[in-house]
Amino acid sequence: MNSEKIKKRVMKMELSEREKFIVHFMAATLFGMKENASEYAISSAVEKLRKARCENLTVADGQRLIDAVLDEATRGTMIITDRNVRSEDLV
Numbered sequence: 001m002n003s004e005k006i007k008k009r010v011m012k013m014e015l016s017e018r019e020k021f022i023v024h025f026m027a028a029t030l031f032g033m034k035e036n037a038s039e040y041a042i043s044s045a046v047e048k049l050r051k052a053r054c055e056n057l058t059v060a061d062g063q064r065l066i067d068a069v070l071d072e073a074t075r076g077t078m079i080i081t082d083r084n085v086r087s088e089d090l091v
């Protein structure tokens with residue numbers, strides 16, 4: 001198989017704006033925590049990244065994503081730390 005055919009078969013993966021925002025939110029939060037940054041500094045960094053890298057994502061969409069990520073992380077932490085967690089606690 002020639003190289004052109006191989007290139008066509010390779011699937012190019014790209015992140016959606018929502019996925020990019022989640023990556024930037026998590027990275028800014030983790031880096032900010034590591035550097036003992038204030039919540040204001042972290043929020044400002046997230047907003048700057050949203051405007052620069054996810055320009056079609058609104059502030060409200062970004063906040064909904066943050067809420068969903070934090071909710072999912074909280075539920076995941078419940079599973080990791082408590083083996084007796086009930087499935088109805090995770091809904």
